[in-house]
Amino acid sequence: MINSSIRDQFPILNQKINGHPLVYLDSAATSQKPRQVIEAVKAYYEWDNSNVHRGVHTLGSRATDAYEGAREKVAKFINARSVKEIIFTRGTTTALNIVASSYGPAAVGEGDEIVITQMEHHSNFIPWQQLAKRTGATLKFIPLQQDGTVTLEDAEATITDKTKIVAIAYVSNVMGVTNPVKELAAIAHRNGAVIVVDGAQSTPHMKVDVRDLDCDFYAFSGHKMLAPTGIGALYGKKALLEAMEPVEFGGEMIDDVGLFESTWKELPWKFEGGTPIIAGAVGLGAAIDFLQEVGLDNIHRHEMQLAAYAEQKLSEISDLSIYGPRNRQVGVVTFNLGDVHPHDVATVLDAEGIAVRAGHHCCQPLMRWLQVSSTARASFYLYNTEEDVDALVKGLIKAKEYFSYELG
Amino acid sequence: MNLDDLYRRVIMDHYKNPRNRGSFEDDALKIELNNPTCGDRITLQLKVEDGIVKDARYSGEGCSISMSSASMMTEAVKGQSLERALELADSFSSLMKGEDADFGDYEDIEALSGVNKFPARIKCATLAWNALRKGIETEEEHQQH
Numbered sequence: 001m002i003n004s005s006i007r008d009q010f011p012i013l014n015q016k017i018n019g020h021p022l023v024y025l026d027s028a029a030t031s032q033k034p035r036q037v038i039e040a041v042k043a044y045y046e047w048d049n050s051n052v053h054r055g056v057h058t059l060g061s062r063a064t065d066a067y068e069g070a071r072e073k074v075a076k077f078i079n080a081r082s083v084k085e086i087i088f089t090r091g092t093t094t095a096l097n098i099v100a101s102s103y104g105p106a107a108v109g110e111g112d113e114i115v116i117t118q119m120e121h122h123s124n125f126i127p128w129q130q131l132a133k134r135t136g137a138t139l140k141f142i143p144l145q146q147d148g149t150v151t152l153e154d155a156e157a158t159i160t161d162k163t164k165i166v167a168i169a170y171v172s173n174v175m176g177v178t179n180p181v182k183e184l185a186a187i188a189h190r191n192g193a194v195i196v197v198d199g200a201q202s203t204p205h206m207k208v209d210v211r212d213l214d215c216d217f218y219a220f221s222g223h224k225m226l227a228p229t230g231i232g233a234l235y236g237k238k239a240l241l242e243a244m245e246p247v248e249f250g251g252e253m254i255d256d257v258g259l260f261e262s263t264w265k266e267l268p269w270k271f272e273g274g275t276p277i278i279a280g281a282v283g284l285g286a287a288i289d290f291l292q293e294v295g296l297d298n299i300h301r302h303e304m305q306l307a308a309y310a311e312q313k314l315s316e317i318s319d320l321s322i323y324g325p326r327n328r329q330v331g332v333v334t335f336n337l338g339d340v341h342p343h344d345v346a347t348v349l350d351a352e353g354i355a356v357r358a359g360h361h362c363c364q365p366l367m368r369w370l371q372v373s374s375t376a377r378a379s380f381y382l383y384n385t386e387e388d389v390d391a392l393v394k395g396l397i398k399a400k401e402y403f404s405y406e407l408g
Numbered sequence: 409m410n411l412d413d414l415y416r417r418v419i420m421d422h423y424k425n426p427r428n429r430g431s432f433e434d435d436a437l438k439i440e441l442n443n444p445t446c447g448d449r450i451t452l453q454l455k456v457e458d459g460i461v462k463d464a465r466y467s468g469e470g471c472s473i474s475m476s477s478a479s480m481m482t483e484a485v486k487g488q489s490l491e492r493a494l495e496l497a498d499s500f501s502s503l504m505k506g507e508d509a510d511f512g513d514y515e516d517i518e519a520l521s522g523v524n525k526f527p528a529r530i531k532c533a534t535l536a537w538n539a540l541r542k543g544i545e546t547e548e549e550h551q552q553h
Contacts (some may be wrong), residue, residue, distance in 0.1 A: 018409040126465075278472035343446060343532060344415075351409045360447035367447065373469040374447040398530065403472075 002294065003303045004385045009034040009290075010378035013383060020353030028173050028332050028379030029202060029357050030223045033287075037226055040286035041279050046235045050274055053252060067278045070285035071268070074233050077288045078199075078218065079209040084243065084267040087234040088281055092200040093123040095234035096167075098271060099196050100127035102244045103217075104165070106193070109114055113163040115193070117142045117150060117179075119172045122362040124198040128167050137164070144369060145223045147325040149173035155187050155376050163193040170202035174323035174361045175376065176307065176332040178202070179254035185214045192260035194240065204381070205303055205330060207296040210235050220278060231280030234271070241267050248273035299382045303331030310389045317396055323370060331380030334361075337396055340403045342376040348399035354391055409441045413522035414529065415472065422516070423475035427483050427527075428464045436549060440541040443531055448474045460487045466536065468510050472483055473529050477520060478536035484514040490544050497544075505528050521539040 007013050010032045015022050046064060050059035052067045068083070075083045089095040098339035104127075108114060114128045114137050132139040142150045143157045150168075157164060166188040171178050183195055188195040201209055210218050217240070222231040227271030236244075246253055246264055250273040255263040263366060264270035291299065310333050314320055321336035337345050342358035349356055357377045360367045367373060378392055436453045443449075447469035454462040464482040468475070481500075485493040496511060500505045503509035505519070508522040511517045 008511070045420070104525060217445035347414065347529060348411060351411050359445065364447070373449070402415070 001305055001386075002173065002298055002382050004383075004387075006294070007037065007385075011035060011038070011332065012381050017353040017355070018351050021389045023352075023354040025378040025384065025388060025392060026357050027224070028377065029205060029382035030229065030381065031226050031381055033226055033228065033283075034290050036290050037228070037283050037286045039229060041283045042220045044279050045284045047241065049279070050372050052278055059301075062102060063278055064283075066093045066282050068274065070281035071338055071346050072283045073105065073288045076147045076205070077208075078235060079211050080162075080235050081211065082214070082238060083234055085238050087236070087241070087247075087268045087271040088276055089219075089232045089234050090230055090277065091221040091232035092198060092222065095217075095232055096124055096196065097127050098234055098247050099217050099219075099236070100265060101193070102247050103240065104128075104131040105135060106131075106244070108137045108164045109196060112137045113140050113160060114138070114161050115140045115142060115159050115166045115188075118144055118165070118365045119148060119168055119175055119177065119363070120365070121173055121198060122364070123200075124167055124169060124196075126367060128165070131165075136198060136348070138162075138364055140331055145279070147322065148172065148177050149180060149325055150186070152183050155184055159187050159193060161190050161191050163188070165171075167195060167196040167198070169198040169200070171205070171330050171332075172324070172366075173201045173332065174334050174363050174366055174375070176328035176330050176334065177324055178329045181215060184206050185216075186312045189214070199334070201330070204291075205296075207299040214241055222284040222287060225284075226282050226290055227284040231277045231284045233284075238267065241271070243309045244271075246270050246273065250274045252276065257273050294382060299358045302382055303380050303384075304329060306386065307333060310378065310380070310392070313389055314396070317393065317400065319400065323375060331384070332374045332377065333379070334377045336372060336375050337400060338403075342374045344403065345376045345396070345399050348390070348402055349395040351393040352391070352398065354395045356392070409525070411472065414520040414526050414545045416522060418419045418516050419476045422479040423472040426475060426479045428463075428465050428479065428486070429467060432463070432465055436463075436465075437518040439539045439543045439546065440467055441469075441535060441542065443474070443535050444513065445531065448532060448535055450474070450478055450534060450535055451538065452478070452543060454485075454540075454547070455527050456490065459490050459551075461488055461490065463507050467540075469494075469528055471525060471529075471532055473520070474532040477533045480514075480517045482521070482538045484511060484517060485540065490547060494544055497541050500534070502524060504534060 004116040019305040061187040071083045075086045093291040141205040196217040197215040199211045199220040203220035253273040270394045347356035359374050371387050436455045439452045450468035453465045472513045499509040
């Protein structure tokens with residue numbers, strides 16, 4: 001396990017909520033930020049702030065170096081071939097929408113197929129649903145097993161030579177499922193389709209190698225991996241990105257602008273219209289440094305141990321149902337406590353200083369599949385401890401007692 | 409933070425023994441409303457005759473606060489004029505802001521005053537009342553045509 005002294009690096013964790021020490025179990029929604037990241041953003045604004053790619057002055061060069069340096073870190077972090085394949089975006093949602101709105105209409109036509117699953121987050125669901133509607137393509141779903149996983153047999157049966165795009169999460173934000181992305185990429189490619197991977201829940205928690213996965217597009221958010229909000233990235237294979245039209249037009253992304261025609265800058269800048277998210281990129285670079293110092297393998301192992309501990313402790317609470325597969329590979333545990341509504345569970349936990357998510361987790365189609373209106377979710381990160389899990393269990397027992405008394 | 413401020417006995421009673429839960433078979437005015445941030449849903453039906461809410465029913469999914477609030481709301485507006493129903497909705501808004509609010513004879517609703525101390529839960533409590541407002545608007549549009 002990662003030494004709990006790492007918590008000292010996260011100033012926000014050192015506070016009391018409603019009279020109790022904060023137990024933050026909502027990192028799948030957004031992670032907390034270490035001092036190193038906060039300081040990097042602060043230092044950027046205090047010393048280097050300037051616009052990029054234009055100023056001849058010293059600050060302009062420093063800001064450009066900081067911004068492009070962060071891009072190099074991202075490229076290495078996910079093992080892209082080149083920095084040209086890394087486009088900074090506002091987050092996963094924007095990244096996926098770039099693919100759906102630029103690559104989508106050029107690749108998909110009437111009678112074609114787009115293949116997704118019912119476990120997708122709305123941000124990897126609605127863009128494809130709307131693309132299918134606009135183009136007359138058919139939206140197909142790889143069916144889910146009882147435990148919320150997909151099988152390669154079903155994927156083989158769903159993905160056909162009419163399929164142009166397969167879009168799937170590497171890790172589900174609700175079920176704690178890790179999808180066999182590498183194998184799915186092979187199936188997609190055999191059928192002449194590209195695969196788009198939603199990496200929002202995988203990138204912060206495990207080693208990701210886009211070349212090994214052989215995915216065509218890969219999207220992730222900084223704020224779930226210790227970086228500030230408002231920064232994320234889209235990875236795309238160079239040949240695909242080069243053939244794509246920009247989505248946003250404006251400053252920074254042009255080569256030459258005439259009265260009636262314009263040409264675009266080379267990759268990656270043609271997709272980065274307007275002043276980019278410079279401080280956010282600097283923060284993301286610092287977050288990557290932090291994660292690599294701790295080690296992604298250590299983080300993954302730590303979270304799996306916590307998840308296993310949580311599964312075991314939670315299953316000792318009668319009436320508590322856990323969704324998703326046993327022996328999960330990620331630190332996300334979604335559950336319901338008998339008849340008590342997840343909002344009520346979350347409010348009782350909050351009174352104990354424990355932060356969990358309650359609701360549909362931006363996964364309404366998955367909630368329908370689970371036949372629930374909402375669930376509670378605890379998610380872990382490198383700063384969580386077994387004591388946090390113990391606090392959660394204690395809080396849940398309290399919630400149960402409270403409501404069995406009130407409802408009794 | 410005292411949970412008992414939020415989960416008052418009368419609230420839990422409405423949650424456990426909902427009043428007016430169900431639906432009308434006929435073509436009574438029907439309003440469906442979601443709370444997209446949390447997945448709560450309500451379907452409210454109102455029977456309005458001569459500007460009076462003769463009867464009200466609701467169905468839906470949600471937490472103790474949203475469902476008990478719906479139960480109380482339907483109790484409160486039954487037999488009231490649309491004008492009075494709207495006044496009650498305004499009173500409920502005041503209650504959620506922590507201001508004094510008058511619900512006439514129907515005092516159960518005041519039990520929801522504690523929700524004000526739990527900002528994240530205000531949207532739960534107001535769902536049914538927003539459905540009521542939408543219903544009144546729809547009914548008034550009908551009258552004008």
